[in-house]
Amino acid sequence: MTVTDQPWTDTGKTPKERAQALVGAMTLDQKIAQLHGSMKTINIYDVQMGDLDDEEMEQLLAQIRIERHVAGIEELGIPRFRITNGPVGVGMGDGYPSPKATSLPMSIGLAAGFDPALAHEYGDIIGSETASLGQHVLEGPGVCLHRLPTAGRNFEYFSEDPYLSGVMGVAVTKAIQANDVIAMGKHYVVNDQEYERFRTNVEVDEDVLRELYLLPFEMLVKDGDIAAIMSAYNRVRGTYATENRYTLHTVLRDEWGFEGYVQSDFWSCRSAAASLGAGMDHEMPDGKWLSETNVKSALEDHSLEIETVDRALVRRYTQMFRFGQFERPYDPQQIDAQGHGAISRRIGNQTAILLKNDDATLPLSKDAGRILVVGQQAFAEDACLGGGGSSKVDPLYTVAPVEGLRDVIESLGGTATVESVIVARDLSNLAEVGEAAARADVVVAMVGIVATEGADRADLDLPNGQDRIVEAAVAANPRTVVVLKDSSPVLMPWIDTVPAVLEAWNQGAEDGHAVADLLLGVANPSGKVPTTYPRRAEDVLDAGDPVRYPGTDEGEGWPNIRYTERHEVGYRWYQAQGIEPLFPFGYGLSYTTFEVTDVTVDGGATPGTDPITVRASVRNTGEVAGAEVVQVYLGLPTELGRPPKRLVGFAKVRVEPGAAEQVEIVIDPAATNHPLSVWSDAAHDFVVPAGEYTVYVGTSSAETPFSGTVTVTG
Structure with missing residues (x-):
């Protein structure tokens, strides 16, 4: 075929002109097939991922992994459109098993770096690996706010502050798209909790919505020139986010000038005509609603116009042409695992926060004698990859905590030895902690949280009784250092008894090395608190107020969450209410x-x-x-x-x-x-x-x- 036969192949035309020419040549059936992903529908609307055991979660995620794409049309030169999840590395991509990639520190940790240059390096790893794996779209960054410290997806989002979140999100977006990969900002909008995310309605005043929750998305559009936006699950003022013309059209396009396309979050689409008319352009992961039957019926009864269908496709194809994705052959390349791992390690070094360091307990000496690591398997034995759900990264390799400490001590020519006691989830061998701690010169208690999509945390406590591990260690050895490996703030009832606390976050593949670098002074912690640490559970904005969370059923059959705190979110809440937090936003010590x-x-x-x-x-x-x-x-x-x-x-x-x-x-x-x-x-x-x-x-x-x-x- 020639350019004359297929004018959309003419690279001299603008991306939009090429997209319009392509859509003009398509049959109705071809158009409908391109409106949605190619995956067999599964019923997950009532699934709360936090209710699943490990085997059930793997079964569900295996289904999500299958055929994460839009089928191509060979005669038109439309490639198989491959989509992968983010934003904490290349997550579940097209195909099963999902491709392996570099497991990076969590987004909340990146925000703690307070450094857009660092965010650009982070985004470049994600973008380059997405391109290397032959994928076209990276679903990230996520810029919803940490309204609640217990929200299950805080690890995917940056912070409680809209400006910090926006700055970091823009830097990540630019870096991803510099690799000719479509970045997708998510989850638009006020998807600030996971509880009943398929049903919840959020009521929020317009000035609050604009000054806080929409602001980082506005920055992604205007400063980051982001190519795609993912619409959220929840209702916004009574209308599903995927059907909300005010947010998807009036705000996003008329006011901000967004020229990209809007994809549904997986199974967040709830209609055909209403969603397309409102401004949602692409349904994932399947065609439950934008099916041939539904779309043709809507066209026949004029609740949907063919121009609206064409508009949706032109928007997506314009971005694909913008990044040269029609011309790029599918040719997966090998990822530079060690090179990207080294960058991940350096990012981790600069995002950890030194929360407490009495009497210069840290850094430890390379000749510290007997170092004992204690904690449960996910934090003290294995590399803490973090991030449950669809954004989970299948790592190319990992470095475990004890392995990392031994490596760094050896590289420094030190004589310290490292042993460990791995505590059972039911604490059945907790007594071993005290016995071993008494014999050690220094104890490093590694505790934390691995949060997950689909479920909010039940409370602010460390799960599985991990506070008792810290208490047992410090009771036997006052020289106990706590390393937090979490994805959002936790309560610290033992804070006054330990001399040092290092917030390391879920570090990813290089966990063992990055944490060892920090503990031994190879790296100097420079992170700052991106989300306030409360001193008490009753200090957070939703404490004892179900109207704010988890919402109340007002006779409509779904929970209504009302943001009655208005602008008082995060540090603004604590300062406005005169509450002293444990560690305020922006705080962080150094060596x-x-x-x-x-x-x-x-x-x-x-x-x-x-x-x-x-x-x-x-x-x-x-x-x-x-x-x-x-x-x-x-x-x-x-x-x-x-x-x-x-x-x-x-x-x-x-x-x-x-x-x-x-x-x-x-x-x-x-x-x-x-x-x-x-x-x-x-x-x-x-x-x-x-x-x-x-x-x-x-x-x-x-x-x-x-x-x-x-x-x-x-």
């Missing part, structure tokens, strides 16, 4: 010390219109190199009724011992994150109100010793 000085705030010639420029000097007053994050928060005029502070800028700077580095952070009122603005229902837009704005500068949301004011006149 060195820093001094921030010479802070200036310049509001520009026309405050509210001109950028605000914050400058500071960061000096390393310790003895080892390290990194500090200068953070800028904004206090809006009090009459606006917003929480005391919102993050509007940050910069991570690496400083050698005794040296100082200059930092400049520019806060542009016209930026996509609307740093000085609030949503106005009257204007149906973001506006910068007149009044006095306070600019706070420091090293955490709770530690902002420097401030300046900017007055915006009417």
Whole structure:
């Protein structure tokens, strides 16, 4: 066939022109076959993944893995459209078994790095591996907020703050798409809990929706030029997200200018005509709703127009042509496992948070004597890959905790020995912990959480009685260091009894090496808290309030969750309520010390219109190199009724011992994150109100010793 016969093969045309030419040549049956994935329908609407045992979960996921694609049409040159899950590595891809890939640290850990350059490296690994495996789409990044610390998919999302989440998400998106892979932002929108996710309705005020929950998606569209968005399971103000014309069309396309396509989350599509008409373009993983029968019936009764079908296909094909996916042959390549593993290890080193370090207990000496590792299998014996559900990565290799410690000690020429006691899930051998700890020179208690899609955590406690492991260890040996390997904040009833706590997250394949690097001082922790750690269970925003979570049935047959806390989410909740958290947002220690000085705030010639420029000097007053994050928060005029502070800028700077580095952070009122603005229902837009704005500068949301004011006149 020639370009004349198939004009969509003409690379001189724009991607949209090629897409339009292709759709114009398709029969109705071909169009319908391209509206959905190619997988046999299975009934999972009533499945709560947290209710499944391991065998049942594997059986379900095996079905999800099968044929994760859209069948090609050879005579038209349409390739088999291969889709893989993310966002914490290349997850379940097309085919069974799913292809192996690099298991990376969790997204929440990446956010703790407070470093968009690091996020770009992370996204580049995911994008390059997706391309190497012959896949076209990576379902990620996820930018829903950590409204609740117990939400099951917090590990896939970045943080409780919309600006931090947006910055990291944009960096990951750009890196993925630089590999000619479609990135897909998810889950749009307010899919902030897993409980009853197929049924729940979320009620949220427009100004709250705009300033918090939509904001990181807006940044993905405007700053990241993201190619695809995944629509969520839940209802939004009574209408399913896949049928919500306001969010899918009015906001996403009319207001933000999104030109990509919208895919349903797996089985989140609930209709044919209503979903396509609202702006959902592609059903996955099958054609339960966008089937030949349903689509033809809707066309016949005019509840659906053929132009709407064509529009959906043009949107997706435009992105495929944009990234050269029609011309690219299917030719899977081998992944550089060791090279990508080394980058993953370095990312893990920079995202861990030193939460406590009394008497410089850490780093440990390479000649520390007898080091005892204690904990349950998932955290102390195996590499902690984390992330249950469809985003789980099948790793190319793993490094276990004891193996990693021994490797790093040997590389340093140390003499320390490493042994372990692996505690049963039922704690039946807990007594062994105390006996072995008493003989050790130092104990490293590795405890944590592996959360999963489909289920929220029951509470904030470490599961399977792991607090008792820490308590048994420290009772026998006060020199007990706790390494947290979790995916969201936990309560720490033992915090006052242990000298050091390192938040390492679910590290992925290089867990053993990355944690050993941090414990032994090969790497200096520089992560900052991305989601507030509460001191008590009753301090979180949903405590004792079922209206906020898990929702109440108001006679409609489904749970209604109401965001009555409005803007008071995360650190904004704690500060507005006057509650002191255990570890505040933005907090993190180091093996060195820093001094921030010479802070200036310049509001520009026309405050509210001109950028605000914050400058500071960061000096390393310790003895080892390290990194500090200068953070800028904004206090809006009090009459606006917003929480005391919102993050509007940050910069991570690496400083050698005794040296100082200059930092400049520019806060542009016209930026996509609307740093000085609030949503106005009257204007149906973001506006910068007149009044006095306070600019706070420091090293955490709770530690902002420097401030300046900017007055915006009417």
